Amino acid sequence: MSEEINKPGSDDQEIDETLESSRRDFLKKVGLVGAASVAGAAAVYSGYRFEKNKNKGDTVKVLTEDNRLVEVSKEEINDIKYQxxxxxxxxxxxxxxxxxxxxxxxxxxxxxxxxxxxxxxxxxxxxxxxxxxxxxxxxxxxxxxxxxxxxxxxxxxxxxxxxxxxxxxxxxxxxxxxxxxxxxxxxxxxxxxxxxxxxxxxxxxxxxxxxxxxxxxxxxxxxxxxxxxxxxxxxxxxxxxxxxxxxxxxxxxxxxxxxxxxxxxxxxxxxxxxxxxxxxxxxxxxxxxxxxxxxxxxxxxxxPPKNRIFDFTEGEKPEYKETT
Amino acid sequence: MARSLYNTDLYREKLESVSADVLRNVRINKGFLVWMGILTISLAACLYAYTIQLQKGLGVTGLRDATSWGMYIATFVFFVATSLIGMLISSVLGLSGTKWIKPITRIAEIIAVAFAAVAGLVIISDMGRPDRFPYLFLYGRIQSPILWDVTVVTTYLFVSLMLWFIPLIPDLAISKSRLEGRPGFLIKIYEILSVKWVNHDRQFQIMHQAMRILLILIVPLAFAIHTVTSWLFAVTPRAGWDSTIFGPYFISGAFVSGTAAVIIAMYFFRENYKLQKYLTDFHFEKIGRVLALVSIIYIYFNINEFIVPGYKLKTHEAIHLKELFTGHYAWLFWGVQLAGLVIPVALLLIKRMRKPLPLLLISIVVFAASWFKRYLIVVPVQGHPYLPIQNVPVEWMVYKPTIIETSVTMASMILVLMIITILSKLFPVVPIWEIAEEEATVNEEIEHK
The missing domain is CATH 3.30.70.20 (Alpha-Beta Plaits)
Known part of the structure; x- marks a missing residue:
């Protein structure tokens, strides 16, 4: 049994080759994805810059919690939830x-x-x-x-x-x-x-x-x-x-x-x-x-209950039952 | 003249005989293990009930909006009350030079420690949000009587523990060499807790000084814990609680249940630990008189508490008193007042009734009645608030304790028993050195004559 393991077997070589090729493949893919994301980010960023410049100067008046009237640019407004x-x-x-x-x-x-x-x-x-x-x-x-x-x-x-x-x-x-x-x-x-x-x-x-x-x-x-x-x-x-x-x-x-x-x-x-x-x-x-x-x-x-314009009637009392 | 008693042969001789009698019981035997086993299993069963309460909320108890304090609070008051006996025996009687209390001081302190320790846990079982217990320390507001209660109960517990432990130190030193055949850990505990005690005169001097300070300190503390407990009720504007004598009313009642507890424990240790030589008929005779005295004082406060408002019959006081005297709670009320207080006093005036066995039976009745008395103080008042209880389910009108609630209450009582068992089985239950000292002094006096 031990001899068999020590022998360099053909099976092992095959596996090595497959591993090697899949590694190369992988690196290629990473490179592609990386390039694509850089391009994408650049596009998004330029779009953002464009939008930002477009809105520059647009402000809005808001009332703060302590009753001050202040002016802030629109882009800085975030919807907040009360915590x-x-x-x-x-x-x-x-x-x-x-x-x-x-x-x-x-x-x-x-x-x-x-x-x-x-x-x-x-x-x-x-x-x-x-x-x-x-x-x-x-x-x-x-x-x-x-x-x-x-x-x-x-x-x-x-x-x-x-x-x-x-x-x-x-x-x-x-x-x-x-x-x-x-x-x-x-x-x-x-x-x-x-x-x-x-x-x-x-x-x-x-x-x-x-x-x-x-x-x-x-x-x-x-x-x-x-x-x-x-x-x-x-x-x-x-x-x-x-x-x-x-x-x-x-x-x-x-x-x-x-x-x-x-x-x-x-x-x-x-x-x-x-x-x-x-x-x-x-x-x-x-x-x-x-x-x-x-x-x-x-x-x-x-x-006090004086001069009531109606007769006092207790009416039917509903029954209350504990529920979960 | 300055010859120390603790170095005489007579003292050593007495020490031998007393320690032999007392230490015979300090061992982990089958009986102890079986008893602790039973307690542990019952405790586990009762704690299971508490987990249900934690999960589903306090709705599993009989408590509702009208009666929102019930069995738990009654048990809390009862426990705090019973723990006051440590102060009565060790301080009030001890400082006034009463000699016969020597063999029972430790029993009284064990009861004080056990009941005070568990009282705090009972309060937690009553909380809707026990997980927020630390808030008491984080956000505590000093004007709330609950804060006062937490402060003084913890202090009282600590001082009581000291009052149990400090006079125990010489006993631990005496015992550690006499514990052959006991498990090693027990001997180790004795070794550590005896804090290098060598029976030196100077050590005795320091101990006596420390005890004096603590015995004086515990008096205002004990009054504080139960007065504050009574104020949990008396500071509210409710008819039936709105009473100016609630402080002394509670304190005098506390001595009744505490004395009964000590008598029950005395009887048990006398019979089970074969301590007839130290807990004699004479001691029962004396403590029987104490029970009669404190019961008479309590009857006096009861007369004030019921007759004065009963004479005036102010609207809501009248409704409350009627409920107690002739209404829903009449059987319980008269049972507690007569069987638990008046009849015991009448019996205790007879000398034969102060023998150990009859005294034990009387004490058991008094002790049980003391719990129901607390129930009657806490529960009925809430059943008739100023404004009527309307438009609610039937369960909300009258308080009826549930099985879960009873089990959780049982858990607290089992815990008390466990603490008492451990403190009285693993350590000498009567003070060896004090009794030897007492016997040696008496012998010496006789010789001198």
Whole structure:
């Protein structure tokens, strides 16, 4: 056996020759491809130069994030996508000079639940997961029942923010209390501390987890929602940034919600789009805040359910079932 | 007069006899291996439940938006509570010069270390995002009681560990030459941990100084850990938690469950390790009195906690109290208050009931009731928030713990048992040198008379 191997065999020579010829072949091909790519690159480059010179001098005026008007040449404009970080920076800062307030007129609420639905579809929530919920309320046996939409009260002295161990939930300069799902550790201390039960927790994979997986997280919208973290009403921070009314406010068919800026002393009704004086609205209607005695200083005001133009009917209660 | 006791023949003689009795149990025998095997298998089974929770989220527990803290938090409070006993026995009784606690100080410290160590893990099992635990250190905000809790529980654990370890050093030095037939690694551990102890007077002096500092330091620390734990509830505006006496209410309750735990452990070691000579009826009689005393103090705080709001019946307090007194939780509530507190106190006032066996049975009931007591503090309050729970599935209205949740809780209890087993089986469970010292002193005094 060993002798056979030591003998220079004809087979080996053949293989050597084939290898040699294929090597030459290969080098030839490389040379061709190389030449072609140099030529191609040259063509592309000259084309680029041509295009570049053609556009020289064309500029466009753009507004920067800090409100400066600047001029840039068109070729330097790149489409950018908002990334988590930029969402976070503006989401934590809030909108300068604003103090958002909400007024809820209980005399007009008929439990249409359009606010709830609009909110749930905007924030990708299941039918029993609430940022805003409409409750049937009754103070005592002799007082009438009424419907009460209950969003987060965006307290000025928020117990939830005080107890958060990692700065996941915070109060912004424009009065909005937000929750950062990239930071939340899921301890639920804020839920324990909130007297309004305004917060919800993702006990399971959120409804649209699959579809939203690749979206950058927007702290002003809480989308994508995240399993194992808190979610809550955001006063539609993403909408108010664009000068629009919150989802729930504009969805209401019965004129229940007013939303606006306390500094401007004006609030706008979501249904009629009528803008009224905030202080006058409160004064004329005997406004109050929920559980004012707790000292939480809510930014949501309620107008009592008096002079209702409809009869209170609870209607059929839909049954809620847990879904995956 | 400055003649050191530690160099007398009498002391050496006592040391021989005590170490022989105590070290008989320090070995890796079949019983130990079987017991640890059972614990390991059960722990693995329970940890499997935790992996399900990690995968599917906390929805596999009975927790929902209304009752978002349940069994885990109750167990956490219970563990922190039980760990306080180390401070009560070693510091409060030790510093006041109580002699009979000598043989049980180490048992108390083992319980303190085991429960404090696992308490932190229980909190992690309750987190929605345990992977973000480091955020507590990266982004921690000092005004949150959770930060205070993390800080003081870790400090308390460390100081308790020192209080267990420092008086153990002379024992390790004494034992290392007396461990023939034990596995080599154990002797090696003894060699390393005994930090060149040679029974020198100066060494004893330093040790006594260190112990004094630690024993004083642990008092405010222990008060801090359980007061802060009570503030996790008391700083919220919820009816039923919004109470100014929650700090002392929790601390007094802590001593009840801790003392019961120590009695159970004492009985076990006395019988299993044949330590009747050191853990005598006299010691049970004494610790039985301690249990009666701390239970009476706890009853006093319970009266304050329930009678005062019960007298006023403010709207939401009234709903909460009604749930406890006559509602959904009435059976549990009265069971815990009567069988777990009032009846034990009545029994403990009888001398015969402070004998080891009856005391053990009473302590088991008290200990179990202590866990349910924490459950009653944590859970019912959340079932009736200020605003009604509406438009949600039925599961969201009333909290019912699931099997997975119970298994994960069991895992934490198994871990406690494992730590206690290791600390008490591989190391002397009663302090050899202190007992020898005590016996030698007593003998000397008798001779002098």
């Amino acid at each position: 988590v970080k930029s969402f976070q920076t503006k989401g934590r800062d809030g909108i300068k000079g604003k103090k958002w307030v909400m007024v809820i007129d209980l005399s007009k609420c008929r439990n249409a639940r359009k606010c709830v639905n609009a909110c749930q579809s905007a924030h990708h929530l299941r039918p029993y997961e609430y940022h805003i919920n409409t409750l049937v309320m009754q103070e005592s046996v002799n007082t009438p029942k009424y419907f009460m939409p209950k969003p987060c009260q965006h307290c000025d002295n928020p117990p939830c923010v005080s107890v958060c161990p990692v700065d996941a939930t915070y109060k912004r300069q424009d009065g909005i209390v937000l929750i950062d799902n990239e930071r939340c550790i899921g301890c639920r201390f804020c839920m324990a501390a909130c007297p309004y039960s305004a917060r919800m927790f993702h006990w399971q994979e959120p409804m649209n987890a699959e579809e939203d997986k690749n979206k950058p997280y927007n702290v002003e919208l809480n989308v994508p929602q995240k399993k194992g973290t808190i979610s809550k009403c955001l006063f539609s921070a993403d909408r108010v940034r664009e000068n629009a009314l919150p989802y729930c406010v504009s969805a209401c068919p019965n004129g229940v919600f007013y939303f606006g800026d306390e500094n401007e002393d004006s609030v706008t009704n979501g249904t009629t789009k009528e803008t009224v004086s905030f202080s006058e609205l409160l004064e004329k209607n005997g406004a109050y805040r929920l559980m004012a005695e707790l000292g939480t200083k809510p930014r949501v005001y309620y107008l």
